[in-house]
Amino acid sequence: MTSRHHLTLQQKIELINDNKDGKGLSQRKLAAKYNISLGSVSNVLKRKTEYLHDYETNQNQ
Numbered sequence: 001m002t003s004r005h006h007l008t009l010q011q012k013i014e015l016i017n018d019n020k021d022g023k024g025l026s027q028r029k030l031a032a033k034y035n036i037s038l039g040s041v042s043n044v045l046k047r048k049t050e051y052l053h054d055y056e057t058n059q060n061q
Contacts, residue, residue, distance in 0.1 A: 005035050007044070013055050015041065016048045 007015070015034055018025045025033065027041045034041070044051065 007034060007036065007040075009051065009055055009058070012044050012051045015044055016051065019045060 011034065015030055018030055018033070019027075027038055027045070030041045031038050
């Protein structure tokens with residue numbers, strides 16, 4: 001059984017930037033790069049506005 005791999009907010013932002021609105025790396029390649037499942041990649045991309053907002057909020061503090 002494999003252990004869970006949690007991404008930090010910074011890693012999630014990097015993943016979102018690597019995807020570049022579908023013009024960057026495929027979800028399969030992102031999953032391999034960050035050592036996470038395809039479902040996890042999909043979830044990060046679905047919630048990208050939330051993560052980007054959190055990142056911007058943290059940068060301003």
